[in-house]
Amino acid sequence: MKQKTLRSATDLASAGLIDATEVPAISEVAKKYAVAISPQLQEILDRPGIKQQFVPSVAELYNSPSDQQDPIGDNANSPLKGIIHRYPDRCLLQPVRVCPVYCRFCFRRETVGPGNAALTQTELEACYKYIAEHPAIWEVILSGGDPLILKPQQLANIIMTLDQIEHVEIIRIHSRVPILDSARIDTAMLQALTQRRPIYIVLHINHAAEFSDAAIAAIEQLANNGIVLLGQTVLLKGINDNAATLGQLMRTMVKHRIKPYYLHQADLAAGTSHFRTTIAAGQKLMAALRGNYSGLCQPQYMLDIPGGAGKSPLGPTYITETEQGYVVNDYNGVAHNYNDTV
Ligand SMILES: *Cc1c(COP(=O)(O)O)cnc(C)c1O
Numbered sequence: 001m002k003q004k005t006l007r008s009a010t011d012l013a014s015a016g017l018i019d020a021t022e023v024p025a026i027s028e029v030a031k032k033y034a035v036a037i038s039p040q041l042q043e044i045l046d047r048p049g050i051k052q053q054f055v056p057s058v059a060e061l062y063n064s065p066s067d068q069q070d071p072i073g074d075n076a077n078s079p080l081k082g083i084i085h086r087y088p089d090r091c092l093l094q095p096v097r098v099c100p101v102y103c104r105f106c107f108r109r110e111t112v113g114p115g116n117a118a119l120t121q122t123e124l125e126a127c128y129k130y131i132a133e134h135p136a137i138w139e140v141i142l143s144g145g146d147p148l149i150l151k152p153q154q155l156a157n158i159i160m161t162l163d164q165i166e167h168v169e170i171i172r173i174h175s176r177v178p179i180l181d182s183a184r185i186d187t188a189m190l191q192a193l194t195q196r197r198p199i200y201i202v203l204h205i206n207h208a209a210e211f212s213d214a215a216i217a218a219i220e221q222l223a224n225n226g227i228v229l230l231g232q233t234v235l236l237k238g239i240n241d242n243a244a245t246l247g248q249l250m251r252t253m254v255k256h257r258i259k260p261y262y263l264h265q266a267d268l269a270a271g272t273s274h275f276r277t278t279i280a281a282g283q284k285l286m287a288a289l290r291g292n293y294s295g296l297c298q299p300q301y302m303l304d305i306p307g308g309a310g311k312s313p314l315g316p317t318y319i320t321e322t323e324q325g326y327v328v329n330d331y332n333g334v335a336h337n338y339n340d341t342v
């Protein structure tokens, strides 16, 4: 395995991932948005759908008129450092803003990157106090950055402290670590993750090619230890925006005990317009999934509404109301009348 995480334009040029002539422009990109291609990721970089997700491109220097600095309104919903609280029954706790690898379409690209210190103990305690003082918070979602980049002991402390808050019943963790930095899922990490139940982990996976042997082994450990695994995928132009690729991804998840949860419409993050599909294209893909793949393989297609209003499903919808009742479309697109009068 190659040893070094690639972080700069010169690293990328030495590894043959960009042309030497591109170094100045890619340095500009790397100055704005963090780059990291871990050794494990380097091993699978030549598989389909991987390079475009992680190797920076000059297209990131272009800002489309719809781009936003804070695309999902995190700032508007942050009552204190480390907490984003948008819905009454659940909030995000962001203990760290570092990731093992940096996605070129990241929705938090303005705020994540190496060198961002984790929350201090004092800051964490303020977050616990906030959660304890809001009894409606039923679920705490550890997000980031990537929470599984913390040392197992740090993570264990966070989980055990949250566990002591009586109204917090569910702890959920959003991560790419098991798939792309799998060695972190070691005995100590498994111990940290199994000291209370339930723990849900939502794995961010955009292409079936991300399932390396190491990733599969880590997922197996998590599932065997009773952690519930869900999958979230960002719909990305040129990477997974066709029915066969998306269907294969969903099947691969299900085969490895990961239930597809959300398919995200790509957010309006700065310098990422080259990754965005139309919503009509996303709806068509969802219809193709529904028609050709098991119900287990169906995520919900979601939009995080710009500005911080929260997430909404984007359909497609199968039902329309008429004067006589309803018209329901089947998976072949054939319309059927349905009347619910009792
Ligand atoms: C996405 C998000 C959640 C989780 O939403 P679910 O629909 O429960 O997955 C919670 N809080 C914030 C601030 C979010 O952005």
Ligand code: SF4
Pocket: 098, 099, 101, 102, 103, 105, 106, 107, 108, 109, 112, 144, 145, 146, 176, 204
């Ligand atoms: S793992 Fe998540 S937070 Fe980290 S770079 Fe990718 S999209 Fe952004």
